[in-house]
Amino acid sequence: MFRKAISIVLAWALLAPGAGFAAGQSSGDRKLTIRERVIAIPAGSIIEVRTNQKQKLVGRIGEVTNDGFLMQVARNDKVEAMTLPYPDVKSVKAIARPGETEGSKAGRTVAYVILGGLAGIGALVLILAAVFAGSS
Numbered sequence: 337m338f339r340k341a342i343s344i345v346l347a348w349a350l351l352a353p354g355a356g357f358a359a360g361q362s363s364g365d366r367k368l369t370i371r372e373r374v375i376a377i378p379a380g381s382i383i384e385v386r387t388n389q390k391q392k393l394v395g396r397i398g399e400v401t402n403d404g405f406l407m408q409v410a411r412n413d414k415v416e417a418m419t420l421p422y423p424d425v426k427s428v429k430a431i432a433r434p435g436e437t438e439g440s441k442a443g444r445t446v447a448y449v450i451l452g453g454l455a456g457i458g459a460l461v462l463i464l465a466a467v468f469a470g471s472s
Contacts, residue, residue: 341467348463370425374405382432387424394431
């Protein structure tokens with residue numbers, strides 16, 4: 337009976353990572369354009385931009401238009417506002433949302449780890465309960 341329980345848990349552990357593909361997700365989903373990524377970032381967020389000229393800029397995102405976006409960058413103890421056209425941008429990613437601190441990011445990570453652990457324990461209890469209920 338214990339072997340059966342172990343085999344069910346191991347089978348579940350091996351099959352669970354592939355569940356995303358069974359739900360209709362494919363690895364060939366289209367990539368978002370730079371414009372779509374910029375629009376998805378909340379105004380005032382700290383972003384990292386890599387340009388086609390191999391520059392790396394870190395600053396705060398401002399106004400977003402159809403042609404590009406405004407970014408505030410600190411240089412030489414001054415804040416410069418620069419407009420970046422979408423064709424000049426190689427990649428963009430949000431580093432922090434407005435008002436977010438390192439402590440709030442760490443707290444959110446801890447909460448996700450705890451919730452994931454509790455979900456795993458709950459799934460294990462349900463599987464074991466089903467195995468033991470079926471064997472009696």
